Amino acid sequence: MIKGSCCCNAIQFELTEVPSMLGTCHCSRCRKLGASALVFVKSDSFKITKGRDQIATFKAVEPYKYDRCFCSNCGTALGEVLSEEASFPLSANCLDDELPIENKFHEFVSEKPSWLKIGDDAKQFSEHPFES
């Protein structure tokens, strides 16, 4: 069981399965939202155990398709925890427990600010890794 929470602890959640992948997005949107390291979780292995009613949503505007969720009290970026998709990105920063996986890729490196230096050997993609 992997647990996670927001900074003020109002929102808590659990994962019953290790996420399939961890990736880091350097696009300006993720950077400003404060959720760049994302794990991809299956909805049926994810459960909000506390504070669902405290979650605020920043609605996606085209071309973005994922709504971004936050704690309405402390502002912690949670990822897309209210998604109804079979799997969705969750902000790795919210996890309280260690993960047995490492960062697998960096995407949108073209939008990365020069002051941020990548410190691992994971593959780098100028934009999205799964589309050309």
Ligand SMILES: [Zn+2]
């Ligand atoms: Zn909070």
Ligand SMILES: [Zn+2]
């Ligand atoms: Zn991004």
